[in-house]
Amino acid sequence: MILRSAREHFAAHGYERTTIRAVAADAEIDPSMVMRYFGSKEQLFDAALTVDLQLPDLTTVPPGELPELMVRHFLHRWEHAPVDDALLMLLRSAVTNEKAAGRLHEVFARQVAPALVTALGPETAARAGGVFSAQLLGLAVSRYLIRLPAVTALDTEDVVRTLAPAIAATLGIAR
Known part of the structure; x- marks a missing residue:
C-alpha cells in the first residue's frame, strides 16, 4: 500500500514535490511508518x-x-499501465532528479539495448539505440506528460503510421 501510494505521488508530482506526509496520508498510515520501512524519501x-x-x-x-x-508496444504499455506505473514516475521525475534520470537510463540500457542487439545486431544497436530510445521517450513525454494537443489527438494508428517510418530510418531498416 505504501509503494502504490508513493508511485502515484511520484508519478503525479515528481520527486521534488512528493512528501512523506502525503504518501503516508494516502496509504492511511502515520508518516513514521513510511520512515520505519523505507528510512528516507530517497530510499x-x-x-x-x-x-x-x-x-x-x-x-x-x-x-x-x-x-x-x-x-505499438510502447503505446500499449503507456495507455494500459496502472496509475502508479513506475515508468511514468521515472519520466516525470527524471527531468529534475539525477537519480531518476540515471535509473531511466539504466532501464533503457538493460532492457531496450539488449532487445535491439537481439533483433538487429550489436553494430546497429550501438549506432542507433540512443536515438531510437529518444524517439520513444519523446513520444511518451509529449503524449502522456506534457499532453501536447497535436499528439494526444492522434489515435494509435496515426502514431504508428507517423513514427514507425522515422524509427525505421533511425535504425537503418528498409520498409
Whole structure:
C-alpha cells in the first residue's frame, strides 16, 4: 500500500514535490511508518523505481516489422499501465532528479539495448539505440506528460503510421 501510494505521488508530482506526509496520508498510515520501512524519501523512491518494460521477444521479428511493433508496444504499455506505473514516475521525475534520470537510463540500457542487439545486431544497436530510445521517450513525454494537443489527438494508428517510418530510418531498416 505504501509503494502504490508513493508511485502515484511520484508519478503525479515528481520527486521534488512528493512528501512523506502525503504518501503516508494516502496509504492511511502515520508518516513514521513510511520512515520505519523505507528510512528516507530517497530510499522510498528507490523502492518505487522498479520498471519492467515487458518487451516482446524480438528474436523472430523480421527487421522490417520491428519499428511498428515497438511503437505499438510502447503505446500499449503507456495507455494500459496502472496509475502508479513506475515508468511514468521515472519520466516525470527524471527531468529534475539525477537519480531518476540515471535509473531511466539504466532501464533503457538493460532492457531496450539488449532487445535491439537481439533483433538487429550489436553494430546497429550501438549506432542507433540512443536515438531510437529518444524517439520513444519523446513520444511518451509529449503524449502522456506534457499532453501536447497535436499528439494526444492522434489515435494509435496515426502514431504508428507517423513514427514507425522515422524509427525505421533511425535504425537503418528498409520498409
